[in-house]
Amino acid sequence: MTTQLPDVHGPSLAAHLTHALFGDRFAQLHAPWRKLFSTGEFRLRDGLPHDERAALSYERLRLLNEAVADPAGLVRDVERLSALHEWVGAVDPGLGTVASIHYNLFLGSLLDHDGDRRDLREFTSLSRTGTFLCTEADHGNSASQLETTAAYDPDSRTFLLHTPSPAAAKFMPNTSSTGGPKTAVVAARLLVGGRDEGVFLFLTTLHDGTGQPMPGIEIRRLPQTATAPVDHCVTSFDRVRLPYEAMLQADHGRLLPDGTFTSSVGNRRKRFLASVGRVATGKLCMSGYSLGVTRHAVTVAVRHAHHRHTTGATAGTTVPLFGYRSHHTPLVDALATTYAATLLQRTAVQRWAEAVRPEADGAARDDAERLVAVVKGWITWQARAVMTECRERCGAQGLFLANGIAAQLAANEGTITAEGDNLVIWTKAAGEMLLGHFTPRPPSGVPAAERQLADPDFLQDLLAGVERVWHQRARTRLRSGKAGGPLGRWNRTVTPAL
Known part of the structure; x- marks a missing residue:
């Protein structure tokens, strides 16, 4: 650091370090959140039970939303959105969770899928809170295999959103009426004429104006977790009818009212990844x-x-x-x-x-x-x-x-x-x-005997050398050709790969 910073002391040195950490946009990206979360409304309220702490997080979400002039602009600005998360957790972990779900996963998904064609005011004003339903009881990280279906009927121009088994229930999203009525984007397998076109998102109203679940929707609270105080639930759908407009569409998947489906992506797994981008x-x-x-x-x-x-x-x-x-x-x-x-x-x-x-x-x-x-x-x-x-x-x-x-x-x-x-x-x-998406850095041409351990560049070269060793070991094991099939080869490879 002494070779990169001026020979200064006190506040000037602190200013240099602050700039190193936050760059030129501290005033735009970070200062507003620091100021907001320093106000009395966000101070710790000691002694609150779990349900009251969860409800408080939604109250604070509305205060946060009032401080944001353009919620859609916040969602589109990755740097601002990331900065928000850097400041929110220290004051209210529950607020951090519900804000991340509402702004990034819910509003972000709407904006990424022809969002300019939708009226988002009830979500940007938080008259309705958004949530995101993807993982299922039996499909967490294997979400591309999820079972929830949305079958399209071109005659009525509607979808039937359905949970075919308890294993397909949406697991852990914040779908209770805590914090007011909610709307979700639900990941479901699109069925057109019985043909599976892959997983897409569907805008689904979860509660009526009084906070009661809509017909065909079952919401059950989960036990309290040791993490952020959030209203985690299990949610199921029993042939819930959705309008044609419910499907979130983009180039990776478009459905005409007559049932004609087109996609710029031929692989159903890639369609899923695009849907939950x-x-x-x-x-x-x-x-x-x-x-x-x-x-x-x-x-x-x-x-x-x-x-x-x-x-x-x-x-x-x-x-x-x-x-x-x-x-x-x-x-x-x-x-x-x-x-x-x-x-x-x-x-x-x-x-x-x-x-x-x-x-x-x-x-x-x-x-x-x-x-x-x-x-x-x-x-x-x-x-x-x-x-x-x-x-x-x-x-x-x-x-x-x-x-x-x-x-x-x-x-x-x-x-x-x-x-x-x-x-x-x-x-x-x-x-x-x-599998070809990484090339280790080549060795330095300078002999190690001529270098010093106090030289950061030498230390970086040593780390790169370790990286080359593990990379080569992993590739050798992957290609060893020993019996055991693909799983056996991967199990021999995964430790050096990690």
């Missing part, structure tokens, strides 16, 4: 959320270490906890990790923002989506490790909800699972990297 942005939202609560935990733990005094090395003296290397070393390591995570998040957000532009090619989007998946896994896992360390370094003080570590640590488990379980999305990325 907002999940990729959701990964950035999850890593942004974890990043924000991690920075908060480090801040609290470091301040505590400077303010809390303990017995010194000589009789009758006291020193701050931070004076002991055994205490400050893990905190400095946590601080370094959190800086790295912040810079990695900035890189991933920028890459994704560039990849989703209309002029970007498909290969760039695939590469960016793979990076987003890897970043989501790394940051959310590092968040768990860093927050655990920070909680312990604060002792009993770290257990109080008011200090913003213990509850956020539990809520972070949700980010590890949401938008794709970390291990699963890393395994998918590892497989793609082995």
Whole structure:
């Protein structure tokens, strides 16, 4: 850092570090959220039971929405959306969850599918809250195999949305009437003339104006989780009739009123991935959320270490906890990790923002989506490790909800699972990297004996060398040709691939 920053001290150095973390757009991207969440309406309300905390998150969602001049513009701006998630988790994990679902998964899906042809005012005004129903009781990360169907009848120009078995019930979305009436986008298998055209999204009203489920919709509350206080439910549909306009259409799948189906994508799995494309942005939202609560935990733990005094090395003296290397070393390591995570998040957000532009090619989007998946896994896992360390370094003080570590640590488990379980999305990325979507960096031509371990470029080259070793081992195992079939070959490959 000393070779890159001026020789300055105090606020000037802090300003340089702030710029390194937040870039030139702090005032536009981050300052509004910091100001909003610093107001009294978002302070911790101690002692609330689970249901009241869940209801409070929806009240705060409306306050948040009132502060957003253009909700649709927020949804379209990946950098602003990610920044929101960096600040919301520290004040209300439940709010972070329902805001992510409403803005990114629900509104984002509508806007990505001919959204300019729909009247979205009841959703942008939050007279109705949006939710997203994709995973099923028996289909989580294997969501492309989900069983919910939407059969089209060209004579009546309607769909019949149906849950064929308990295994196909939509699992865990926030579909209760807590927070007011809700509307969902529901992932279902489109059936036209008995032919399966793949999975698409269907706009479905869940509640009437009084908050009662619409006819044919069954909503059952799930047991309370240890993560963010949200109204998780199981939701089923018994031949619920939807209008023709309910189907969210785009180039990957269009249905004419007479039942003619066209698609620019021939593969049904790719149609599914296009339909739920907002999940990729959701990964950035999850890593942004974890990043924000991690920075908060480090801040609290470091301040505590400077303010809390303990017995010194000589009789009758006291020193701050931070004076002991055994205490400050893990905190400095946590601080370094959190800086790295912040810079990695900035890189991933920028890459994704560039990849989703209309002029970007498909290969760039695939590469960016793979990076987003890897970043989501790394940051959310590092968040768990860093927050655990920070909680312990604060002792009993770290257990109080008011200090913003213990509850956020539990809520972070949700980010590890949401938008794709970390291990699963890393395994998918590892497989793609082995199949030609990654080329290791070639060795440096400078002999190792002529280099110094204090040189960051040399350290990077060493890490690249380790990467080449694991990449080669994985490819060798994948191509070994031993008996066992595809699953056996993959099981031999997956450890070095990861």
